Amino acid sequence: MESRIQHFLIAVLLFTPGLGGAATDPDELDLEPLVVREPERREIKVDKLDSENFEVGGFAGIMSVEDFGTDTLYGLRAAYHITEDLFVEAVYGETELGQTSFERLSGNVQILVDGDRDMSYYNLSVGFNVFPGEVFVGRRLAFKGGLYIIGGAGSTDFAGDEHFTVNFGVGYRLAATDWLALRIDVRDHMFETDLLGSEELTHNIEFSGGLTIFF
Template sequence: MTSQSTALIRRARQSAMILSVLASLSACSLWPGYENDKRDNARPLPGEEAQAQPVDPNLERPDVGIKQIKSQDYEVGGYAGIIVFDRNHTSGLYGVRAAYHKSENFFVEGNYAFASTVGYNQARNLLGGSDGADIKYKSFGFSAGYNLIPGDLYVSRGYTVPFVIYGIGGFGFAKFEDDSHTSYSLGAGLKMMPTDWLAIRFELRDQAWSAYGIDHNAEFTFGLAGYF
């Protein structure tokens, strides 16, 4: 064999090897999932993840709920007590009221009340005395109040009961027996707040209207109310 033929054979072998290597590499690229498997095992380079996942422009706005502060400006409750009609007849008094606290001192209130001997006579039987007068009485009114003297009752080392003495007055309409009157009221009360959502109220109010002179009707009531 000559040296030329030997060189030709060597080149042919080299070409065959190069072609076989290229063919095997191209076959690797056709292998399904090879790239993904390789990427899963490989540690991502800084910034690679961001480039691999482009930002979706159709993102939905995340639901970021801003927590709201609960307000407690309204006071709703009921009351019971006695009413003395023109210093003569006494009866039980029941009512409901709703108030709106405009500021820490000022509030407005609406109320509805009616007289009844139910419960009142039973109490009088226990305590002694005469029965109540069976008088038809209904009233509703609007009032404005002002917290005059606040204070704190120290019950224990870590527990205090705030209270306030308030003044209240307003106007309304009263139906006494079969007569309707425009009524005016003026009074004062003591409100105790054992919790920040509960109020206990003791109130003395003069409910007055004009009928053959001014009739003064005193109301003594005890009430419970919740703040909302």
């Protein structure tokens, strides 16, 4: 009985695929060749950084001249950006003086003749960007912008005389593109004058806005 079982098991091993010695011959195995694929190379374009350091433009606004009221102001500016945060700027502006309160109350008395009522100034200032950032318009549109402080010195042609002038103020620059910007400025132009009889320091406030281009 045991010999019959042994013969049966031997027959099963010989005729079952994968269990017999003939079925394990590696030459008879059907193997697919191994294919190694190289990674696809993608060309990445990197935008060049803008190198425009010069800024020029015009502005308009109002200027409140102490004792003379508020009048329209026009001017030109040119700046050079030394670093991302620091820049120097030259400005020329002009306005026309109105009447003082004394002239309005006294009737025909005039402190200045018409030719001396044209006021102009020029200065050289240093500016520093203190809060650069972005302004978002909607969900997809963003513009670069930032607040800056600025101060400097120059000269003011006031009432027929030249006056040494110190200016200080703040402004905001909004870059519409990489070459066009919108600017808003508030400045205090300070100089001494004795036009009304005694030497005094006057504060003349400028509110202006304009466009500048970079190149």
